[in-house]
C-alpha cells in the first residue's frame with residue numbers, strides 16, 4: 129500500500145485542511161461558542177501506515193466506522209508504538225453484539241453514535257465493567273435527513289436520550305450531538321437544513337436540561353462540507369478522503385455489514 133511521496137501528500141493535505149478550518153472559524157458568527165473545531169481524520173479502508181504518517185504530521189484524533197477495523201488498527205503494534213497519544217473516535221453504527229469489542233479498543237476516546245437508551249445502557253455497563261477511571265465520552269447521533277441508510281434518532285427524541293444518559297449512565301459523559309446529514313447538499317442553495325436543525329437541537333437540549341451552549345459539542349461536516357459546518361458552529365469535523373485520498377471498495381472486501389456505508393459512498397460519488 130505504501131507509495132513514495134505518500135508522507136508528503138498526507139502532510140500537505142492535513143495542512144491544507146487545517147488552514148481551511150481556521151478560515152472557516154474566522155467566518156463563524158460571534159454569537160456561536162468560539163470553540164476551535166477538533167479535526168477527526170477518518171482512516172477507514174486506509175492502512176495503518178497512513179495513520180502513522182498523519183500522526184507524525186501532528187494529527188491526534190482518528191475515526192473509524194467499523195468496530196472490527198477500528199479494533200485491528202487501534203491494536204496494530206506499529207500504531208501502538210509510534211502513536212502513544214492517538215485518540216480514536218468511533219463514528220459508525222454499533223450493533224449490540226459488538227459493544228464489548230468496542231469498549232476494549234485501546235485509546236478509545238469517543239463514541240459519537242449513541243442513538244437509543246438501550247444502546248446507552250449497554251455501553252454504560254460494559255464501560256463500567258472495564259473499570260476505567262475515566263468516563264467514556266459519547267455523542268448522541270441525530271437523524272437530520274430522511275435518507276434511508278442513516279442511523280440516528282428522530283430529532284424529537286434527542287432531549288429524552290440526553291437526559292437518560294446524564295441521569296442513568298454514570299460511566300458515560302455526554303459531550304454533544306452528531307449528524308451525518310444528507311450527502312451532496314449544494315450550499316449555493318443556502319444554509320444546509322441539517323446543520324440548522326442541529327443548532328436548533330442543541331438549543332432545545334440546553335434549554336430543557338439547563339446546560340451551557342458551549343458545553344454541548346456539534347459533530348458535523350465531512351470532506352465536502354466541513355467549512356460550511358464550521359460556520360454553523362461545528363466543533364468536531366470528520367474528514368476522510370480529503371486527507372487520505374478517495375476510498376476504493378473492492379467487491380471482495382464488501383461484507384454484508386459494509387453495505388450501508390458502500391451505499392452512502394455511491395450516493396456520495398454520484399453527486400460529485
Ligand SMILES: *Cc1c(COP(=O)(O)O)cnc(C)c1O
Pocket residue numbers: 170172193219220308350351352366367368369370
Ligand atoms: C466516512 C465517514 C466520514 C468521512 O467522509 P469523507 O467524505 O471521506 O470525508 C465522516 N463521517 C462518517 C460517519 C463516515 O462514515
